[in-house]
Amino acid sequence: MLAALLLSVSAGAAMAGPTVKIGVMNDRSGVYADATGQGSVVAAEMAVADYAKSLGLTVEVVSADHQNKADVGASIARQWYDRDKVDAIFDVPTSSVGLAVNQVSREKSKAFINSGAATADLTGAQCAPYTIHWTYDTYSQANGTAGALTRRGGDTWFFLTADYAFGHAMERDARQTVLKDGGKVVGAVRTPFPATDFSSFLLQAQASKAKVIGLANAAGDTANAIKQAGEFGIVEGGQNLAALLIFIGEIRALGPKAAQGLILTEGFYWDLNDATRAFSKRFGERLSGRMPNMIQAGVYSSLVHYMKGVAATQSTDAAKVVEWMKANPTDDPLFGKGTIRADGRKMHDMYLFEVKKPSESKSEWDLYKVLATIPAEKAFRPIAEGGCPLVNKS
Structure with a gap:
Protein backbone atom coordinates (compact mmCIF):
# COMPACT_ATOMS: atom_id res chain seq x y z
CA MET A 1 0.00 0.00 0.00
CA ASP A 137 7.82 24.25 18.53
CA THR A 138 4.97 26.69 18.03
CA TYR A 139 5.76 28.40 21.33
CA SER A 140 9.40 29.09 20.43
CA GLN A 141 8.42 30.39 16.99
CA ALA A 142 5.67 32.62 18.30
CA ASN A 143 7.72 33.84 21.25
CA GLY A 144 10.62 34.75 18.97
CA THR A 145 9.05 36.22 15.84
CA ALA A 146 5.67 37.47 17.06
CA GLY A 147 7.17 38.86 20.25
CA ALA A 148 9.92 40.74 18.41
CA LEU A 149 7.58 42.28 15.84
CA THR A 150 4.99 43.30 18.43
CA ARG A 151 7.61 44.99 20.59
CA ARG A 152 8.91 46.81 17.50
CA GLY A 153 5.53 48.47 17.01
CA GLY A 154 3.61 45.82 15.07
CA ASP A 155 0.82 45.87 17.62
CA THR A 156 -2.16 44.86 15.45
CA TRP A 157 -2.27 41.41 13.84
CA PHE A 158 -4.31 39.41 11.33
CA PHE A 159 -3.58 35.68 10.95
CA LEU A 160 -3.62 33.45 7.89
CA THR A 161 -3.86 30.06 9.55
CA ALA A 162 -3.36 26.63 7.96
CA ASP A 163 -6.46 24.67 8.88
CA TYR A 164 -4.94 21.72 10.73
CA ALA A 165 -3.24 20.99 14.04
CA PHE A 166 -0.04 22.94 13.34
CA GLY A 167 -1.76 26.10 12.13
CA HIS A 168 -4.20 26.11 15.03
CA ALA A 169 -1.39 25.67 17.57
CA MET A 170 0.76 28.33 15.90
CA GLU A 171 -2.04 30.89 15.85
CA ARG A 172 -2.89 30.08 19.48
CA ASP A 173 0.68 30.57 20.67
CA ALA A 174 1.32 33.64 18.51
CA ARG A 175 -1.96 35.20 19.61
CA GLN A 176 -1.01 34.73 23.27
CA THR A 177 2.40 36.29 22.64
CA VAL A 178 0.92 39.30 20.84
CA LEU A 179 -1.56 39.93 23.65
CA LYS A 180 1.10 39.42 26.33
CA ASP A 181 3.30 42.04 24.66
CA GLY A 182 0.50 44.59 24.47
CA GLY A 183 -0.76 43.97 20.95
CA LYS A 184 -4.20 43.22 19.53
CA VAL A 185 -5.48 40.58 17.13
CA VAL A 186 -8.00 42.14 14.74
CA GLY A 187 -8.88 39.02 12.78
CA ALA A 188 -7.94 35.63 11.38
CA VAL A 189 -8.90 33.34 8.52
CA ARG A 190 -8.40 29.60 8.09
CA THR A 191 -6.73 28.47 4.87
CA PRO A 192 -6.71 24.99 3.29
CA PHE A 193 -3.68 22.76 3.78
CA PRO A 194 -1.81 22.57 1.53
CA ALA A 195 -2.77 25.61 -0.55
CA THR A 196 -1.50 27.31 -3.70
CA ASP A 197 -3.85 30.29 -3.98
CA PHE A 198 -3.92 32.69 -1.02
CA SER A 199 -5.43 35.60 -2.93
CA SER A 200 -8.78 35.88 -1.18
CA PHE A 201 -7.20 35.40 2.25
CA LEU A 202 -4.53 38.02 1.63
CA LEU A 203 -7.17 40.49 0.47
CA GLN A 204 -9.03 39.98 3.76
CA ALA A 205 -5.80 40.56 5.67
CA GLN A 206 -5.05 43.66 3.60
CA ALA A 207 -8.52 45.05 4.24
CA SER A 208 -8.11 44.53 7.99
CA LYS A 209 -5.42 47.27 8.07
CA ALA A 210 -3.49 45.19 10.61
CA LYS A 211 0.13 46.26 10.88
CA VAL A 212 1.28 42.63 10.78
CA ILE A 213 -0.09 39.71 8.79
CA GLY A 214 0.92 36.57 10.65
CA LEU A 215 1.48 33.56 8.39
CA ALA A 216 0.58 30.59 10.60
CA ASN A 217 1.62 28.13 7.92
CA ALA A 218 4.98 26.73 6.87
CA ALA A 219 7.47 25.85 4.14
CA GLY A 220 5.98 25.95 0.63
CA ASP A 221 2.68 27.41 1.81
CA THR A 222 4.50 30.31 3.47
CA ALA A 223 6.62 30.92 0.38
CA ASN A 224 3.52 30.98 -1.84
CA ALA A 225 1.76 33.41 0.50
CA ILE A 226 4.78 35.74 0.53
CA LYS A 227 5.03 35.70 -3.28
CA GLN A 228 1.35 36.50 -3.67
CA ALA A 229 1.50 39.21 -1.02
CA GLY A 230 4.17 40.82 -3.18
CA GLU A 231 1.83 40.77 -6.16
CA PHE A 232 -0.78 42.66 -4.13
CA GLY A 233 1.76 45.22 -2.91
CA ILE A 234 0.96 44.45 0.72
CA VAL A 235 4.38 45.30 2.15
CA GLU A 236 4.70 48.36 -0.09
CA GLY A 237 1.33 49.43 1.32
CA GLY A 238 2.73 49.54 4.84
CA GLN A 239 1.81 46.16 6.30
CA ASN A 240 4.43 43.67 7.46
CA LEU A 241 4.49 39.92 6.94
CA ALA A 242 5.44 37.64 9.82
CA ALA A 243 6.73 34.26 8.63
CA LEU A 244 6.11 32.32 11.83
CA LEU A 245 7.73 29.17 10.41
CA ILE A 246 9.89 29.31 7.31
CA PHE A 247 13.10 27.54 6.42
CA ILE A 248 16.24 28.53 4.59
CA GLY A 249 15.30 26.53 1.48
CA GLU A 250 12.16 28.61 1.01
CA ILE A 251 14.07 31.84 1.68
CA ARG A 252 16.62 30.87 -0.98
CA ALA A 253 13.84 30.04 -3.44
CA LEU A 254 12.17 33.39 -2.80
CA GLY A 255 15.48 35.20 -3.21
CA PRO A 256 16.87 38.07 -1.10
CA LYS A 257 14.95 40.69 -3.08
CA ALA A 258 11.55 39.19 -2.22
CA ALA A 259 12.47 37.99 1.28
CA GLN A 260 14.69 40.84 2.49
CA GLY A 261 13.81 42.18 5.90
CA LEU A 262 11.77 39.15 6.97
CA ILE A 263 12.15 38.40 10.68
CA LEU A 264 12.20 34.72 11.59
CA THR A 265 13.17 32.37 14.39
CA GLU A 266 15.29 29.25 14.00
CA GLY A 267 17.37 26.99 16.20
CA PHE A 268 20.14 26.43 13.65
CA TYR A 269 21.83 28.25 10.77
CA TRP A 270 24.55 26.73 8.64
CA ASP A 271 26.82 29.78 9.00
CA ASP A 349 19.12 28.50 22.48
CA MET A 350 17.07 29.82 19.58
CA TYR A 351 18.00 32.71 17.27
CA LEU A 352 16.14 35.68 15.88
CA PHE A 353 17.26 36.29 12.29
CA GLU A 354 16.63 38.90 9.64
CA VAL A 355 16.92 38.06 5.95
CA LYS A 356 19.74 40.06 4.38
CA LYS A 357 19.31 42.61 1.65
CA PRO A 358 20.62 41.55 -1.79
CA SER A 359 23.57 43.93 -1.33
CA GLU A 360 24.51 42.18 1.94
CA SER A 361 24.34 38.62 0.62
CA LYS A 362 27.66 37.25 -0.66
CA SER A 363 26.40 33.90 -1.96
CA GLU A 364 23.16 32.04 -2.66
CA TRP A 365 23.02 30.62 0.88
CA ASP A 366 24.35 33.73 2.67
CA LEU A 367 20.87 34.82 3.70
CA TYR A 368 20.58 35.52 7.45
CA LYS A 369 22.01 37.94 9.95
CA VAL A 370 21.59 37.31 13.67
CA LEU A 371 19.49 39.89 15.50
CA ALA A 372 19.44 38.17 18.87
CA THR A 373 20.19 34.95 20.69
CA ILE A 374 17.18 33.78 22.70
CA PRO A 375 18.31 31.76 25.74
CA ALA A 376 16.66 28.35 26.03
CA GLU A 377 14.77 29.21 29.20
CA LYS A 378 13.18 32.21 27.44
CA ALA A 379 12.72 30.54 24.04
CA PHE A 380 10.52 27.67 25.22
CA ARG A 381 7.34 27.53 27.26
CA PRO A 382 7.90 27.21 31.02
CA ILE A 383 7.45 23.60 32.03
CA ALA A 384 4.78 24.46 34.59
CA GLU A 385 2.57 26.06 31.92
CA GLY A 386 2.37 23.15 29.49
CA GLY A 387 -0.05 20.88 31.29
CA CYS A 388 2.06 17.76 30.71
CA PRO A 389 0.92 14.97 33.08
CA LEU A 390 4.51 13.69 33.31
CA VAL A 391 5.58 16.86 35.10
CA ASN A 392 3.16 16.25 37.94
CA LYS A 393 4.62 12.79 38.41
CA SER A 394 8.27 13.87 38.32
Whole structure:
Protein backbone atom coordinates (compact mmCIF):
# COMPACT_ATOMS: atom_id res chain seq x y z
CA MET A 1 0.00 0.00 0.00
CA LEU A 2 2.75 2.39 0.90
CA ALA A 3 5.92 2.80 -1.08
CA ALA A 4 8.51 3.07 1.64
CA LEU A 5 11.88 4.29 0.56
CA LEU A 6 14.25 1.95 2.28
CA LEU A 7 17.76 3.11 2.98
CA SER A 8 20.13 0.94 4.93
CA VAL A 9 23.11 2.40 6.67
CA SER A 10 25.32 -0.04 8.52
CA ALA A 11 28.16 1.03 10.72
CA GLY A 12 30.45 -1.81 11.63
CA ALA A 13 31.08 -1.94 15.32
CA ALA A 14 34.51 -2.37 16.75
CA MET A 15 32.93 -4.36 19.56
CA ALA A 16 29.68 -6.23 19.98
CA GLY A 17 26.83 -3.95 20.93
CA PRO A 18 23.12 -3.46 20.31
CA THR A 19 21.82 -3.50 16.76
CA VAL A 20 19.50 -0.54 16.28
CA LYS A 21 16.85 0.13 13.66
CA ILE A 22 15.50 3.65 13.36
CA GLY A 23 12.85 5.04 11.04
CA VAL A 24 12.91 8.51 9.50
CA MET A 25 9.32 9.37 8.62
CA ASN A 26 8.46 12.56 6.77
CA ASP A 27 7.02 14.22 3.69
CA ARG A 28 8.92 13.08 0.61
CA SER A 29 6.55 14.30 -2.08
CA GLY A 30 4.47 17.23 -0.83
CA VAL A 31 4.65 20.72 0.60
CA TYR A 32 7.19 19.82 3.32
CA ALA A 33 9.45 17.60 1.18
CA ASP A 34 12.01 20.36 0.73
CA ALA A 35 12.10 21.15 4.45
CA THR A 36 12.46 17.52 5.54
CA GLY A 37 12.39 14.72 2.96
CA GLN A 38 15.67 13.32 1.71
CA GLY A 39 17.60 15.97 3.64
CA SER A 40 16.48 14.46 6.94
CA VAL A 41 17.51 10.99 5.75
CA VAL A 42 20.93 12.35 4.77
CA ALA A 43 21.27 13.92 8.22
CA ALA A 44 20.44 10.58 9.87
CA GLU A 45 22.96 8.79 7.66
CA MET A 46 25.61 11.31 8.64
CA ALA A 47 24.91 10.84 12.36
CA VAL A 48 25.29 7.08 11.98
CA ALA A 49 28.49 7.43 9.95
CA ASP A 50 29.97 9.88 12.47
CA TYR A 51 29.11 8.12 15.74
CA ALA A 52 27.79 4.55 15.46
CA LYS A 53 31.13 2.76 15.06
CA SER A 54 32.82 4.58 17.92
CA LEU A 55 29.82 3.80 20.14
CA GLY A 56 29.98 0.12 19.27
CA LEU A 57 26.61 0.10 17.50
CA THR A 58 25.25 -1.31 14.28
CA VAL A 59 22.52 1.04 13.05
CA GLU A 60 20.07 0.61 10.19
CA VAL A 61 18.02 3.53 8.87
CA VAL A 62 14.71 3.09 7.04
CA SER A 63 12.50 5.88 5.74
CA ALA A 64 8.98 6.41 4.44
CA ASP A 65 6.65 9.10 3.10
CA HIS A 66 3.68 9.85 5.39
CA GLN A 67 2.08 12.02 2.68
CA ASN A 68 1.09 14.58 5.33
CA LYS A 69 -1.79 12.30 6.36
CA ALA A 70 -2.27 11.30 9.99
CA ASP A 71 -3.77 7.90 9.15
CA VAL A 72 -0.89 7.08 6.81
CA GLY A 73 1.68 8.09 9.43
CA ALA A 74 -0.04 6.00 12.11
CA SER A 75 -0.17 3.00 9.75
CA ILE A 76 3.53 3.25 8.94
CA ALA A 77 4.38 3.53 12.63
CA ARG A 78 2.40 0.40 13.49
CA GLN A 79 3.98 -1.53 10.63
CA TRP A 80 7.47 -0.38 11.61
CA TYR A 81 7.01 -1.27 15.25
CA ASP A 82 5.08 -4.53 14.84
CA ARG A 83 6.48 -6.10 11.67
CA ASP A 84 9.77 -4.37 10.89
CA LYS A 85 11.08 -4.14 14.47
CA VAL A 86 11.95 -0.44 14.29
CA ASP A 87 13.23 0.76 17.67
CA ALA A 88 12.59 4.51 17.34
CA ILE A 89 11.00 6.97 14.92
CA PHE A 90 12.60 10.33 14.04
CA ASP A 91 11.61 13.57 12.27
CA VAL A 92 7.83 13.43 11.43
CA PRO A 93 6.87 16.92 10.27
CA THR A 94 3.18 17.90 9.99
CA SER A 95 1.69 18.26 13.46
CA SER A 96 -1.38 16.12 12.83
CA VAL A 97 0.90 13.25 11.77
CA GLY A 98 3.29 13.90 14.65
CA LEU A 99 0.42 13.65 17.14
CA ALA A 100 -0.79 10.41 15.52
CA VAL A 101 2.67 8.82 15.64
CA ASN A 102 3.03 10.07 19.21
CA GLN A 103 -0.10 8.11 20.16
CA VAL A 104 1.03 4.92 18.42
CA SER A 105 4.46 5.20 20.05
CA ARG A 106 2.80 5.60 23.45
CA GLU A 107 0.71 2.46 22.86
CA LYS A 108 3.73 0.45 21.72
CA SER A 109 6.13 1.84 24.37
CA LYS A 110 8.57 2.99 21.69
CA ALA A 111 10.85 6.02 21.45
CA PHE A 112 9.61 8.89 19.28
CA ILE A 113 12.15 11.68 18.74
CA ASN A 114 10.40 14.46 16.86
CA SER A 115 12.31 17.14 14.99
CA GLY A 116 9.82 18.13 12.29
CA ALA A 117 6.39 18.73 13.83
CA ALA A 118 5.79 22.11 15.43
CA THR A 119 2.86 21.74 17.80
CA ALA A 120 3.86 22.46 21.39
CA ASP A 121 1.13 20.03 22.47
CA LEU A 122 3.76 17.28 22.12
CA THR A 123 5.23 18.54 25.39
CA GLY A 124 1.89 19.78 26.71
CA ALA A 125 -1.39 17.92 27.05
CA GLN A 126 -0.27 15.24 24.57
CA CYS A 127 3.16 14.56 26.11
CA ALA A 128 4.14 10.90 26.30
CA PRO A 129 6.72 9.03 28.38
CA TYR A 130 9.04 8.16 25.48
CA THR A 131 8.50 11.19 23.23
CA ILE A 132 11.15 13.91 22.95
CA HIS A 133 10.45 17.13 21.04
CA TRP A 134 13.84 18.19 19.77
CA THR A 135 14.28 21.27 17.61
CA TYR A 136 11.55 23.90 17.90
CA ASP A 137 7.82 24.25 18.53
CA THR A 138 4.97 26.69 18.03
CA TYR A 139 5.76 28.40 21.33
CA SER A 140 9.40 29.09 20.43
CA GLN A 141 8.42 30.39 16.99
CA ALA A 142 5.67 32.62 18.30
CA ASN A 143 7.72 33.84 21.25
CA GLY A 144 10.62 34.75 18.97
CA THR A 145 9.05 36.22 15.84
CA ALA A 146 5.67 37.47 17.06
CA GLY A 147 7.17 38.86 20.25
CA ALA A 148 9.92 40.74 18.41
CA LEU A 149 7.58 42.28 15.84
CA THR A 150 4.99 43.30 18.43
CA ARG A 151 7.61 44.99 20.59
CA ARG A 152 8.91 46.81 17.50
CA GLY A 153 5.53 48.47 17.01
CA GLY A 154 3.61 45.82 15.07
CA ASP A 155 0.82 45.87 17.62
CA THR A 156 -2.16 44.86 15.45
CA TRP A 157 -2.27 41.41 13.84
CA PHE A 158 -4.31 39.41 11.33
CA PHE A 159 -3.58 35.68 10.95
CA LEU A 160 -3.62 33.45 7.89
CA THR A 161 -3.86 30.06 9.55
CA ALA A 162 -3.36 26.63 7.96
CA ASP A 163 -6.46 24.67 8.88
CA TYR A 164 -4.94 21.72 10.73
CA ALA A 165 -3.24 20.99 14.04
CA PHE A 166 -0.04 22.94 13.34
CA GLY A 167 -1.76 26.10 12.13
CA HIS A 168 -4.20 26.11 15.03
CA ALA A 169 -1.39 25.67 17.57
CA MET A 170 0.76 28.33 15.90
CA GLU A 171 -2.04 30.89 15.85
CA ARG A 172 -2.89 30.08 19.48
CA ASP A 173 0.68 30.57 20.67
CA ALA A 174 1.32 33.64 18.51
CA ARG A 175 -1.96 35.20 19.61
CA GLN A 176 -1.01 34.73 23.27
CA THR A 177 2.40 36.29 22.64
CA VAL A 178 0.92 39.30 20.84
CA LEU A 179 -1.56 39.93 23.65
CA LYS A 180 1.10 39.42 26.33
CA ASP A 181 3.30 42.04 24.66
CA GLY A 182 0.50 44.59 24.47
CA GLY A 183 -0.76 43.97 20.95
CA LYS A 184 -4.20 43.22 19.53
CA VAL A 185 -5.48 40.58 17.13
CA VAL A 186 -8.00 42.14 14.74
CA GLY A 187 -8.88 39.02 12.78
CA ALA A 188 -7.94 35.63 11.38
CA VAL A 189 -8.90 33.34 8.52
CA ARG A 190 -8.40 29.60 8.09
CA THR A 191 -6.73 28.47 4.87
CA PRO A 192 -6.71 24.99 3.29
CA PHE A 193 -3.68 22.76 3.78
CA PRO A 194 -1.81 22.57 1.53
CA ALA A 195 -2.77 25.61 -0.55
CA THR A 196 -1.50 27.31 -3.70
CA ASP A 197 -3.85 30.29 -3.98
CA PHE A 198 -3.92 32.69 -1.02
CA SER A 199 -5.43 35.60 -2.93
CA SER A 200 -8.78 35.88 -1.18
CA PHE A 201 -7.20 35.40 2.25
CA LEU A 202 -4.53 38.02 1.63
CA LEU A 203 -7.17 40.49 0.47
CA GLN A 204 -9.03 39.98 3.76
CA ALA A 205 -5.80 40.56 5.67
CA GLN A 206 -5.05 43.66 3.60
CA ALA A 207 -8.52 45.05 4.24
CA SER A 208 -8.11 44.53 7.99
CA LYS A 209 -5.42 47.27 8.07
CA ALA A 210 -3.49 45.19 10.61
CA LYS A 211 0.13 46.26 10.88
CA VAL A 212 1.28 42.63 10.78
CA ILE A 213 -0.09 39.71 8.79
CA GLY A 214 0.92 36.57 10.65
CA LEU A 215 1.48 33.56 8.39
CA ALA A 216 0.58 30.59 10.60
CA ASN A 217 1.62 28.13 7.92
CA ALA A 218 4.98 26.73 6.87
CA ALA A 219 7.47 25.85 4.14
CA GLY A 220 5.98 25.95 0.63
CA ASP A 221 2.68 27.41 1.81
CA THR A 222 4.50 30.31 3.47
CA ALA A 223 6.62 30.92 0.38
CA ASN A 224 3.52 30.98 -1.84
CA ALA A 225 1.76 33.41 0.50
CA ILE A 226 4.78 35.74 0.53
CA LYS A 227 5.03 35.70 -3.28
CA GLN A 228 1.35 36.50 -3.67
CA ALA A 229 1.50 39.21 -1.02
CA GLY A 230 4.17 40.82 -3.18
CA GLU A 231 1.83 40.77 -6.16
CA PHE A 232 -0.78 42.66 -4.13
CA GLY A 233 1.76 45.22 -2.91
CA ILE A 234 0.96 44.45 0.72
CA VAL A 235 4.38 45.30 2.15
CA GLU A 236 4.70 48.36 -0.09
CA GLY A 237 1.33 49.43 1.32
CA GLY A 238 2.73 49.54 4.84
CA GLN A 239 1.81 46.16 6.30
CA ASN A 240 4.43 43.67 7.46
CA LEU A 241 4.49 39.92 6.94
CA ALA A 242 5.44 37.64 9.82
CA ALA A 243 6.73 34.26 8.63
CA LEU A 244 6.11 32.32 11.83
CA LEU A 245 7.73 29.17 10.41
CA ILE A 246 9.89 29.31 7.31
CA PHE A 247 13.10 27.54 6.42
CA ILE A 248 16.24 28.53 4.59
CA GLY A 249 15.30 26.53 1.48
CA GLU A 250 12.16 28.61 1.01
CA ILE A 251 14.07 31.84 1.68
CA ARG A 252 16.62 30.87 -0.98
CA ALA A 253 13.84 30.04 -3.44
CA LEU A 254 12.17 33.39 -2.80
CA GLY A 255 15.48 35.20 -3.21
CA PRO A 256 16.87 38.07 -1.10
CA LYS A 257 14.95 40.69 -3.08
CA ALA A 258 11.55 39.19 -2.22
CA ALA A 259 12.47 37.99 1.28
CA GLN A 260 14.69 40.84 2.49
CA GLY A 261 13.81 42.18 5.90
CA LEU A 262 11.77 39.15 6.97
CA ILE A 263 12.15 38.40 10.68
CA LEU A 264 12.20 34.72 11.59
CA THR A 265 13.17 32.37 14.39
CA GLU A 266 15.29 29.25 14.00
CA GLY A 267 17.37 26.99 16.20
CA PHE A 268 20.14 26.43 13.65
CA TYR A 269 21.83 28.25 10.77
CA TRP A 270 24.55 26.73 8.64
CA ASP A 271 26.82 29.78 9.00
CA LEU A 272 26.66 30.24 12.78
CA ASN A 273 30.14 28.94 13.59
CA ASP A 274 32.96 26.69 12.38
CA ALA A 275 31.19 23.51 13.49
CA THR A 276 27.91 24.32 11.72
CA ARG A 277 29.81 25.33 8.60
CA ALA A 278 31.83 22.09 8.56
CA PHE A 279 28.72 19.94 8.96
CA SER A 280 26.81 21.91 6.35
CA LYS A 281 29.63 21.58 3.83
CA ARG A 282 29.54 17.79 4.22
CA PHE A 283 25.74 17.81 4.04
CA GLY A 284 25.82 19.87 0.84
CA GLU A 285 28.29 17.45 -0.75
CA ARG A 286 25.69 14.71 -0.28
CA LEU A 287 22.69 16.75 -1.40
CA SER A 288 23.52 18.81 -4.49
CA GLY A 289 25.02 21.74 -2.63
CA ARG A 290 21.99 22.42 -0.42
CA MET A 291 22.46 23.73 3.09
CA PRO A 292 20.59 22.01 5.96
CA ASN A 293 17.78 23.67 7.86
CA MET A 294 17.01 23.37 11.56
CA ILE A 295 14.76 20.31 11.15
CA GLN A 296 17.45 18.36 9.32
CA ALA A 297 20.09 19.51 11.79
CA GLY A 298 17.74 18.38 14.55
CA VAL A 299 17.50 14.88 13.08
CA TYR A 300 21.30 14.61 13.20
CA SER A 301 21.57 16.02 16.71
CA SER A 302 18.74 13.94 18.17
CA LEU A 303 19.99 10.71 16.65
CA VAL A 304 23.47 11.36 18.07
CA HIS A 305 22.05 11.66 21.60
CA TYR A 306 19.77 8.65 21.10
CA MET A 307 22.71 6.50 19.98
CA LYS A 308 24.70 7.62 23.02
CA GLY A 309 21.77 6.50 25.16
CA VAL A 310 21.62 3.09 23.49
CA ALA A 311 25.36 2.63 23.94
CA ALA A 312 25.29 3.73 27.58
CA THR A 313 22.39 1.46 28.52
CA GLN A 314 23.34 -1.36 26.12
CA SER A 315 19.66 -1.55 25.29
CA THR A 316 17.07 -0.40 22.75
CA ASP A 317 14.30 -0.48 25.36
CA ALA A 318 12.60 2.92 25.11
CA ALA A 319 12.14 3.31 28.86
CA LYS A 320 15.84 2.82 29.57
CA VAL A 321 17.14 4.86 26.63
CA VAL A 322 14.81 7.85 27.08
CA GLU A 323 15.46 7.89 30.83
CA TRP A 324 19.19 8.12 30.06
CA MET A 325 18.60 10.81 27.43
CA LYS A 326 16.69 12.97 29.91
CA ALA A 327 19.18 12.39 32.72
CA ASN A 328 22.27 13.31 30.70
CA PRO A 329 23.10 16.64 29.04
CA THR A 330 23.17 16.81 25.26
CA ASP A 331 26.29 17.90 23.42
CA ASP A 332 26.81 17.93 19.67
CA PRO A 333 28.48 20.22 17.12
CA LEU A 334 25.24 21.66 15.75
CA PHE A 335 23.34 22.78 18.84
CA GLY A 336 26.08 22.65 21.44
CA LYS A 337 25.15 21.79 25.01
CA GLY A 338 21.57 21.31 26.11
CA THR A 339 19.20 19.34 28.30
CA ILE A 340 15.92 17.45 28.00
CA ARG A 341 13.16 18.28 30.46
CA ALA A 342 10.73 15.88 32.12
CA ASP A 343 8.03 16.84 29.61
CA GLY A 344 10.31 15.82 26.72
CA ARG A 345 11.22 19.34 25.62
CA LYS A 346 14.81 19.56 24.34
CA MET A 347 16.28 22.83 25.62
CA HIS A 348 18.77 24.89 23.60
CA ASP A 349 19.12 28.50 22.48
CA MET A 350 17.07 29.82 19.58
CA TYR A 351 18.00 32.71 17.27
CA LEU A 352 16.14 35.68 15.88
CA PHE A 353 17.26 36.29 12.29
CA GLU A 354 16.63 38.90 9.64
CA VAL A 355 16.92 38.06 5.95
CA LYS A 356 19.74 40.06 4.38
CA LYS A 357 19.31 42.61 1.65
CA PRO A 358 20.62 41.55 -1.79
CA SER A 359 23.57 43.93 -1.33
CA GLU A 360 24.51 42.18 1.94
CA SER A 361 24.34 38.62 0.62
CA LYS A 362 27.66 37.25 -0.66
CA SER A 363 26.40 33.90 -1.96
CA GLU A 364 23.16 32.04 -2.66
CA TRP A 365 23.02 30.62 0.88
CA ASP A 366 24.35 33.73 2.67
CA LEU A 367 20.87 34.82 3.70
CA TYR A 368 20.58 35.52 7.45
CA LYS A 369 22.01 37.94 9.95
CA VAL A 370 21.59 37.31 13.67
CA LEU A 371 19.49 39.89 15.50
CA ALA A 372 19.44 38.17 18.87
CA THR A 373 20.19 34.95 20.69
CA ILE A 374 17.18 33.78 22.70
CA PRO A 375 18.31 31.76 25.74
CA ALA A 376 16.66 28.35 26.03
CA GLU A 377 14.77 29.21 29.20
CA LYS A 378 13.18 32.21 27.44
CA ALA A 379 12.72 30.54 24.04
CA PHE A 380 10.52 27.67 25.22
CA ARG A 381 7.34 27.53 27.26
CA PRO A 382 7.90 27.21 31.02
CA ILE A 383 7.45 23.60 32.03
CA ALA A 384 4.78 24.46 34.59
CA GLU A 385 2.57 26.06 31.92
CA GLY A 386 2.37 23.15 29.49
CA GLY A 387 -0.05 20.88 31.29
CA CYS A 388 2.06 17.76 30.71
CA PRO A 389 0.92 14.97 33.08
CA LEU A 390 4.51 13.69 33.31
CA VAL A 391 5.58 16.86 35.10
CA ASN A 392 3.16 16.25 37.94
CA LYS A 393 4.62 12.79 38.41
CA SER A 394 8.27 13.87 38.32
